[in-house]
Amino acid sequence: MDRYGPGMFPYARTLVGHEQDAGDVVQEAFVSAWKGLPTFRGDSSLKTWLYRLVHRRAMDHHRRRRPVPVEDEAFADLLADASGDPVRQAEGQEMLTDLRRALAELPEMQRACWLLREVEGMQYQEIADTLGLPVGSVRGHLHRGRTTLAERMSRWR
Template sequence: MSGGYGGRAHSGAASDEALVRAARVGDEEAFAVLVQRHGPGMHRYALRLVGGSDADAAEVTQDALVSAWQGLATFAGTSSLKTWLFRIVHRRAADLHRSRKAVPIDDQLLSHLVPGAEDNALRQVLDEELLAALQQCLDELPWNQRAVWLLRELEEMSYEEIATTLALPVGSVRGQLYRARRTVSERMARWR
């Protein structure tokens, strides 16, 4: 390991830009800090995008991190590091998606969208049915609509961040999200 980053504290002391500069000259410790900082979000997005398979999400995230390490010299800084990393995750997940049939999103990933059933057995059954219906609906969305919906609704990214992440114009992001929300709304109407 290179000693450029040295003994600095790992907990957010340095900006992404400073860490990228250090990592570009081979400082693996600086890159490790970036992985600690952004890796969990990248994995969470990959997990949702590939349908809840932890093995697939780990593969996508690992491939994305390897690509990021190898491609740091190409990171121009015109977007945030986070959106650049999420774009790489999206590309790796799209590659995996093309090579395999769609896999459903795990109910646990969507469970925070539904209030807890507490001790009411009927409510718990209805919540499970709701999550299953939402999962099926998301699985059937076209790839870009699903990605835009996940980034907006679950990752809470702005339209601009989504556009940068997916390399789409902001207008396309808005259109994809509108169509995704309309489809989800129509298919989930019985749950209102």
């Protein structure tokens, strides 16, 4: 929990949109991991397995509730360079709002692949293992997600 929980929580929060829901998703994932630990075969890394559990719990959450816009502190680093310049801070905040909106509009798999690659820094194979997809599908989801985001964020180039 100490090693992977801090990364799992922002991922879950980005997928479900709220801190409380993200906490529930991560907690459910850890409970599932605890119960399923005897069946863990080690075909993937423990990190990949845990992220897969978080992803599954987040998708279960989406089935029960309507998706909400992405709110993630991971993007706050983009504004760090603008401190002290109110104009740049306002522009940066507007850009983050547009990015959150664009991410929220992506299909779930494209958003999950993009977040795992760009925010969590996972390799394609790790993403494939986490989401239970072939690597080619991960590449396809990433390509389509990046293309859509590039179109929607074109005004910020």
